[in-house]
Amino acid sequence: MKVVIQRVTKASVTIEGEKVASITNGLLVLLGIVDDDTQEDINWLSNKIVNLRIFEDDHQVMNKSLFDINGDIIVVSQFTLHAATKKGNRPSYIKAAKPDVAIPLYEAFVKTLxxxxxxxxQTGEFGADMKVELLNDGPVTIIIDSKNKE
Incomplete structure (x- = not known):
């Protein structure tokens, strides 16, 4: 399970012209799932995200978590995070989990968060053509892969 976390002052997801999710002051989390991801990956990654100290304190030091700032989260499914680009110029998404595996894991990830x-x-819609708008704060962008937790 891989995530790209972006600290935002605002973010939203629009599908077919309708805004389905919107936050201020929090995290936009792009989530990529592979076949061998498990609830253990979900638990570890969720805990890491909600406790990640990447918000500034009164001294402009990244020392606060989502809890400390009462921040919000938008999760967007992003199978392209597992793109293989080593060979040729057209990315391969063979590592990304198929919907029958990915959707239950995506839903479990959101519930665990x-x-x-x-x-x-808040979430986008799994498999939909989404327009994601954000104002990255910092910018702060962090990539975490649950397979690299040790």
Whole structure:
């Protein structure tokens, strides 16, 4: 399970002209899932995200978490995070999990984040053509792969 986390002052997801998610002050999380991801990956990654100290304190030091700032999260499914680009110029997405595997893991990830954060997490729509708009704060962008946790 791989995520790209962006600290944002605002972010939104629009599908077919309708805004389906919108936050201010929090994290936009792009989530890529592979076939061998498990609930263990979800638990570890969710805990890491909600406790990640990447928001500035009064001294402009990144020392606060989502809890500290009462921040929000938008999660967007992003199979292209697992693109293989070694051979040729057309990315291969063979490593990305197919919907029958990915959707239940995506939904479990969102529920686990909600439990850890103690509030609703907004989402895009799995497999939809989404327009994601954000104002990256910093900019702060962090990539985490649950397969590299040790």
């Amino acid at each position: 909600e439990a850890g954060l103690g509030k609703t997490v």
